[in-house]
Amino acid sequence: MRNGGSYSVAENDSLIIMIHLERAGIDYAYSVAKHNGMSLEQAEATLEDLMRKGLVERAGSSSIKRSDARFKRSDEVHKHHTYFSLTRAGKLALREVKLSARKHAARLSGTKLGSLMKKGAETLMKEASSDELKWLEEHGMIQEVSGRLIVTAYGRLVLEQVALLGERTLFLVKFLGTASGAPVSGFFPSSMIIIKNGEKVLVDVGEGIQHQLFRSGIGLRGLHTIVITHMHGDHVMGLPGLLMSLSLLNADMSISIHGPRDVKGFVEFVLDATRSGQDALGWTSFREIGQPFSVGEMIIRPFRVKHRIPSFGLVFQENQRPGRFLVEEALKLGVPRGPLWGKLQRGQAISLEGHVITPQQVLGPARKGAKLTFTGDAAPSEELVANARESDCLIHDAAFPPGDEEEAHRFGHSTWKDAINSAKEAGVKKLVLYNFGGKTVSQLDELLAFAESQFPGVVLAKDMMELEVSVDDGFDRACKGLC
Ligand SMILES: [Zn+2]
Structure with missing residues (x-):
């Protein structure tokens, strides 16, 4: 049944053992097998395979006496009581x-x-x-x-x-394309999808978007919200085709498109003229972009940016999160560790031996949610900086190389230097450069050195790149406390 994917049955065993060793620190084959419902042979073979790959190492032998009744022969005793632990490479792989x-x-x-x-x-x-x-x-x-x-x-x-x-704050961003203007070999027109708790928002729909959605594993289903930042062709040309394909899926569809007023006429004209996917017009609603709106737990706030035609940047803001759980308060009130803690953390009151305990009694002050700002096609402006202020992550137009400011601004775009200046001025925690023009794609490596010297930790977006944005620890340390 399997064709492709990253895990085979044998690899499934490897992962089980690696997780076991991580939790146990060190352990020996017999115990590994017993705890994970494997045969001893299966555990030994997998441990040996992991050792060959450098993911697991021997961590000494136990002092268990050779007279251990379970093993008659001394070599067996030795073998079964050799301890294993994860190597550094093993920990990193996990x-x-x-x-x-x-x-x-x-x-x-x-x-x-x-x-x-x-x-x-x-x-x-x-x-x-x-x-x-x-x-x-x-x-x-x-x-x-x-x-x-x-x-x-x-x-x-x-x-x-x-x-x-459920307890954490997180946006997942997947870049579907990162090039500005005409397609460049290896780069699709700029587009991304922002996901939070299963809700997806597709931002801009250039040519080839359907291929990118399939390549990314996201597919077409479950897509209900599309935002178009402006009417330039590289941001809308993929839209009629996408709606046509959605109509072929014959699913129970409903799509809301937030964009400039002209999006509606453009889509209607193409679908009517090509006699394709016209039923999409029945389940697609068009809303003029400008006012804040929410999708699931995301609040999306469009703001005007400087471009050659009316264009919007977007702030994605999470709702406020409940405060931290105050363990000592909970214990003082006699709430036992377990599911009741979860209920309180989720904001539900509980009843305990006839008393009602409210979340306010065991939670600290409400915490702010993550903020992600996306500029779209934009020349630098004060309004952009004001909207991006203190974002956990700023995804900024970087169509032109540093030094080309005059040309960049004439075309309504930013240079790498502009993006870095805006990020510094706005006090953002993380900067991601994207929307690369023809002049920049050929020298990304050299330009990265420049950008890093100006804004340490800056990230260059790539097609198919995924990043997490979270309020506590930034997206590239989002694993903290879990790994
Ligand atoms: Zn544009």
Whole structure:
């Protein structure tokens, strides 16, 4: 059944053992097998394979007496009581797997598929569509073993992360294209998708968007909100084709498009003239961009930017989050560690031996949510800086190389230097450069050295790159406390 994806049955065992060793610190094959429902041979073979790959190492032998009744021969005693632990490479590899699990978790969290998966393989078999099952399988979360479907070790890791996400603040950004203007070989027109708790917002729809959505594993289903920042062709040319394909899916669709007023006429004209996907006009609503709106737990606030035609940047802001859980207060009030803590953390009052305990009694002050600012095509401006102020992450137009300010501003774009100046002025925590023009794509490496010297930790967006934006620790340290 498997074709592609990153985990085979053998690799599933490897992951189980690596997670076990991480939690146990060190352990020996017999114990590893016992705790994970494997045969001793299976555990030994996997440990040896992991050692060959440099992910696991021997960590000494135990002092258990050779007279241990379970093993008659001394070499067996030695073998079964050799301790193993993860090497540094093993820990790093596991960290990578967890980061990838977090990304899948961000996508599944709050979705119907996520809750089906929580209920286990049997429910999935009954209630998930074949496309959904295929997606889970291709990403190593489920597997068919001897004719039965199982949730893999990786799938369980994703579910753990889904549970943790409820407590955390996170946007997941996937870049579908990073080039400005005409297509450049290897770069699609600038577009990205922002995901929070399973809700997706597609920002700008250039040519080739459908291929990029498929390549990214996001696909077309579950897409309900599209934002068009402005009417330049590289931001809208993919829209009629996308709506046409959605209409072919024959699914229960509803799409809301937030964009300039002309988007509606443009889409209607192309679909009518090509006699394609006209039914899309029945389930697509058009809203003129300008006022803030919300999608799930995201508040999206458009703001005007300087460009050749009317164009908008976007601030993505999370709702306020509940305050920190005050463990000592909870214990003082006699609330036992366990599910009741979770209820209080989620803002629900509980009843304990006839007393009502409210979340306010055990939570600190409400915390602010993450802020992500996206400039769209934009020349530098005071308004841009004001809107980007204190963002956890700023994704900034960087169409022209430093030194080309005059030309950049004439075309309504920014240079790398402009982007860095805006980021510094706005006091943002993280800067991501994107929307590269023809002059910059050929010298990205050289320009990166310049950008890093000016703004340490700056990131260059790449097609298919994913990043996490969180309020506490920035996206590239989002694994903190979990890995
Ligand atoms: Zn433009």
